[in-house]
Every structure is written in C-alpha cells, then in structure tokens.
Amino acid sequence: MFDLLVTETNRYAAQVLANKIDTLKLHSRVNNWKNVDTSEMRAFISILFVMGLSKKPSYESYWSRWQRHFQPDREVSVDESMIAYKSQTGLLQYMPNKPHKWGIKSWGLADSRTGYMWNWQVYTGRQEGGRPHGLTYEVVTSLCQPLYGKGHHVYMDNFFISPTLFQELSDNQTGACGTLRAYRLDVPQPVKDARPKAGDDPHLFRDNEFLYITWTEKRKVNLLTSIHNGSCFFKRVRSKASPNCFREVRKPKAVQLYSQHMGGVDLADKQLQYNMVLHRCCRWWKKVFLYLMELSFNNALVIFKAANPGKRVNSEKFTLVIATKFLEGYDRLGVVKPGHPAASLERPARLTARHFPGKTQENKNKGKMSCNDCVVCSNRTARRHQTTFICKSCNVYMCPVPCFERYHSLVNYRITCNPGLHD
Template sequence: MNLPKMTDFWRQQTIFEVLFPATVMTRDRFKSILSLFHISDPEEDGQNDLARGTENYDLLHRVQPLLDMLRTCCMAVYHPRQHILVDERMVATKARLSFKQYMRDKPTKWGLKFFVLADKNGYTVDYQLYTGKSKSQGSVNGLSFDVVSSLVNKDYLGRGYIVYCDNFYTSPQLFRHLGQQGFGACGSYRQGRIGVPTTTENALTKRSPRGSIRWLRDGDLLFVKWMDTREVSMCTNVHLVYAGETVLRWRKKADGTYERVPIPRPTAVGKYNRYMGGVDTSDQLLGTNTVHRKTKRRYITIFQHMLDIAVTNSFIIFKEMSTIRGERPPTRQDFQEMLTSQLLGVPLKTKPKVPTSNHLPVPTSSGQSKSQKASKGRRQCVLCKHCTPWQCEECKVVGLCMQLDRNCFRMYHTH
C-alpha cells in the first residue's frame, strides 16, 4: 500500500485507517528509528566529511557497506544462465547531488545511474553506482570498456557466457577482450567507433529494399548491417550472419492495401532482441510495489533501491523454485505479503489484534480540594463548547459533556 505520507499508516478514526502497522510498532518509535538510521559508522562519516573537496573524499562512504554486502549476496545465491546483458538503470531522485545524471532516452530522466549486469529473467547479478567522470579519468580504454570488463567477471562467472549490450558499450576492442576471456559478445554499434570498419563497399543506402543484409568480417568479429524501417548495425563474435530467420513486416500493395510479408533477419538481430530486455524486465519488477519514498537524505534513496533489489531478486528465485517443484508461481504481491509476514513473525491469514478501545469518561483533573473541584481543570466540550469536568480516557484531551439534556460523550463516539 502506498499512502501519501508515511504517518498515514498510523492514522486512526478515518475510513482509510490501516490497522496492522500500529500493532507492530508505534508511529513515534518508527520515526525515531528512521531519523537515527545509519548504514556506516557515524564517526567515520565525520572523518570523511572533513576530507570534502580533496581526493580522499568518498562520495559513497555512507552507503558503501550496504552496496558491498548486497552485491556479494546477489552473486552468491544465484548463478545466471548463458545469456546475460549490461545496461544502465536510473533511480529517480531530485536531490542536489554532484553525481546525479540525466539520460534523455530513459523513462526516468534525472536520478542516480547504476551500471547493471542482469539475467534475462530480470535478476540483478551485479551493479556499479556511477559517481561521475572523475572516477574514470585515469582510464586508458574508456568508461564503457571498464564497466563491462569489471561487471563480466571471469573469476565469478566462468566461461561460455554471451554478453549483450547496446551501442554505448559495443566496441571492437571490448569484444576482442571478452573473446579472449572466454565470453561471446553481441551488440549494436556506432559507425564512428574506433576499430569499426569504415569501408563503404557494398554498403546499404537509404534506397536499399527492406530486409537487405550486408556483412563484413574483421578477424573474429562479424559486422552486420540490416535494413528494416531504418538501418540496424550489429557486431558479434559468436553468431552466424543469417540462419534462415524471417520476421513479418507490413508492405503496401499496388491497390493501396497493406499485407504482412516475411523478410530475412540476421541472426544477431534476433538474438539481441530476444535477450537484451533483461534490465527493462528488472526495472519493471523493481517498480512494482516499490518501497521508494521521498527523502531529504540521499543515502536513504540508495538504501530503498537496494531493498527493492533484494526483494525482486528473492521473488525471481522463489518463482523459479516454485516452477521446478511443479507449483504455481506466486504473483509479486503474494510474495511480498508472504515475505512481510515471515519477517514480522505473524501469520498471514489472521486479522491483526487491535488493542481494545476504552472510551470511558474520566474527570479532567484530580487532587483539587472540595471547593475547587467545580472550577479547576475544566475543559471546553468539543461539540457544544460548554465547560465540562469530563473527558474521554482513550481520546485523552477531548473534553465532552455528560448532562441530562445533552450527552456529548455518546454523540462524539457514535457519529
């Protein structure tokens, strides 16, 4: 449930009252824990803050322990299948951060940028939080090369994987490096990239018919161009040029009507379209029932995203285990409800035990002498505005009359 404010989970006496949170923890206790929440050592945070503006200052010091711990867990409990992919992920935030990024082509334009290694099913295998160009100034091969080569770790994965990436990462140098490490690679590429063949012999033109295929081999790399609605450029070190695959496209006939006709499609394009959507699948799962809330503390935003990753990865593993056991896989909502009940140690199918309400009339004050009881400690009735010596024991400071001709106490608790 996503309520407008965090405190709305403890709101009472409205039709939107949520009963369960108050049975686990009071609102003030939750706010106190949240205000004192720290991921790193506060004393070390202070020492790091003193180094602000120098090379020794760590932008991620407050969240680095959590990033390292969850990264280790993601790699330890699940081994991905053969087809893996590298892409960016944006975590929305409007905080004033030096490493906040803008990506025009992403649904989330502004936020924190993560480089992600994911499986086709959406499982987040590994990740890196990008903190700006200053971290990659000493790179010889460039940021895209360093990101892929660090995420695709032979010591963890082994050999035989096929890595898919878009044109931001694809380069002949990277693909040859992955080939030497025992990995296949496939991705779209930019024509002006260093190492990409520049020959125009037998090249596609704007008038080339739809389905036209051109290819060029450069050592162990295959460069393929295919004409669809526009020209598509692919590079691979593991696929054939064409294995007989076709795809249906609309074509206008002479009488002005349209028909769907099959046109040839290169193998690399078909494999890329099939496996490259893993990060998008992961983003969709992360955005379902997310714990993300607006906050003024930047490291809380990262903590919330890490929590979403943990829950999403757990859901993917649980769903696959259910399939292996021949059981019906749960929905994301069912899984999160079951996970919540297990973490809290309460049954899922039982109603929460709400504390009984003792709405009983009690005097507004006590301890006065007999001569002062009629005047001291009286409150104004919230309904009739007369002075009254009575209040509700449960509602605390709510003054209510109890007279023969007006019973405001009863009216207040029954309407």
C-alpha cells in the first residue's frame, strides 16, 4: 500500500510540474518539490494519526486487505455512510437526515457486533445504461457477494430492501432481514392493506420462505425477513400514562433482533469520531483516502481486541504505537525547519546545489599539475591519498570515484582510503 502511495504521489507531482512549468512563480514552493520515498510516506501517515489525538484549529497549531484479516460474525449490516465534504465535486450529495448533511456518499458492509468495516464502496453517481434491478439491489449484492454460501444474516433498512433482493440473497444461502417500504414492487397486497393498532398482535404474512411482519407501537413498522419466525415476547417500556410509569408491550422477536444487529456501519462511523484526523482538504480524493485510512485504523483496533480478549485497550495508546512503528526507518537528518534554524540543523550547500567535477588549474614547479589531499578518503594518521580532481562549485579536492558522490550526497561522508576503494 505504501509503495502504491509513493508511486502515485510522485506521478501526480510530475504531472503538476509539467502542466505549470510556464506559469510557476519564482518563489513557488512547487519549485522545491522532491520525490518522496516509503519512509517519508510512513512518517506522514504517522503524523496524521497523532494529529487525531489532539485536535487543533489549524495545522500550524500542532479495501480487500480488510477481508483478508478478519472474518465477521454471522450477523452483518449494510448501510450508507457520509464522508463530510463541501467543496465542488460531481460526487457531492445532500442527505438531510445524516449528521454530516453534505459530503461523499458511500456504502458499507460491517460486522454488527464490532463495527468492523468488511466491505466498502463509494457512490459514483448514475451509470450509463442504467441498472436492470435498481441501484440498491446492485449495491447490496456487490457488497455481500464475497459472503455468499457462508450462512450470514444481512440486516438493512427500508432504503435497500425489496422482495427481489431477498430472493437473490436466499438463492445464495444468505439470510436477510430489514424494514420494508410497503409500496415497493412485488410486495403482497395483504401487507399493503395491514393496519394494526397499537397494542394489537402483529400481522403476519408468509410468502414461501419469506415472512412479512406488520406491527404498530408508536408507529407502524413493516418488516421482511427470511431468517425469523413470528414469535413475540413481552418487553417492559416506559409509559407516563401507566400507574407505575411502565407497561408491557408484546413485541416480535424479529423487530428486536433487527434493532440489535442493524447498526454495524453506524458503529464504525461512531468509533471513527474518537480519533478522527483533523485534515481539511480541497481535493475529494484526499478526503476519501483519509476516511479509508481512519476505517483501516478502526479495523486494526477491532482485530487487536479480538486477538487479545479480556484485555483493556486504550485507543490513544494504540494510535501512538502505530504512529511510532510507521516512523521506524525515517531519517530526520537534513530536514530544514522554516525560519532561521540553528546552524547545526542547516542542510549543507554541498548536498543541495549543482556540482561538476574538474581538474585543478594550479601548477607546481616543472609544470606538473597541482594535487592535494582528498577531503573524503585521505587521512594523514591512517592512509593519505592525494588527487588532482576538484569540485568546480565547492573548490574542494576529492577523488572522482567514489568520493565525489559521497561528498555531495551524505551528511557523514568521511571514509578511510583502502586499496579497493577507487576500483
């Protein structure tokens, strides 16, 4: 993953430089661009994780991989999610019932118990040619397809559910349950006509392996399930009108189990809020990347808890451990701070300017070329080595191979000369 990030980052930078080469200002920071490597990318991700631990008002103040490492429980849920975003993009959506009303819509399949995001895809808008069975049918089937034949139970809300979708899941040994919009195609007429009152027994209608349940407490609920029966239980709920402020309600077990297992994607979104990276972006793809990175962190935390049952896990300490691991191998030497840094931290000019080798023009007696000790490999106490080559920019004596390259690329460039050094 990090190799891919490095490759695409450097490729994007090359495209930007090529497109703006004639319009860049003299002091534009783009002129100072240098290709990144894996250690720098890991360090950047580490900083993003740590930024999530301490939220500041500004920067200056401070997918298949998921499926390979975790097997969800039998109960999973499918739902939509919103990546908060307000800048211009063709993917921008408005959903007034979501906490983030503006953003990029995505679909997710999550483990109901832990909130592990097992499968995910972004909504890219309408497709040419349309969809034969509708958008929601294709979303659910594409998310659930890797789970086919394993006996999972998928919970979803009335935005997704249709009898046609349930038949597809049933044909692939996958159970399903969720609330239903009665006006959907292929919904039996008795279900559309059912209007039980509060306190009445639920209306049940069996259609082959599917069970339709219509039940009213505060408002009518239509439920479609292929994994439950019509059994009920008595539940104690609050009621101001009752003498002891409580009353018993006869509730279908299927409705209770739906409420229990539906919130996998919402649980994942909730857990993201605890250590969300503070990163304002003008590019939608950066926002999506950061969202996926946060989901990956949450999934990693779920895996760690599953591998260490009974162990208390602090998410902040877990973040710091990951950030520290990402920083391993990152060389901080040579990085210059803005402003007026101390002289010891300044990057020497020999490592940044343009340099060309040449021969000294000074002459000694008898017309011979002048020579002097190599600044890299010569050591008067161990092994002295003299050369006639110099760097034209630095005006320093050094051997062409390998001393010239060491002097202009390494902070600690000194080396002791040996018989095979200049071969």
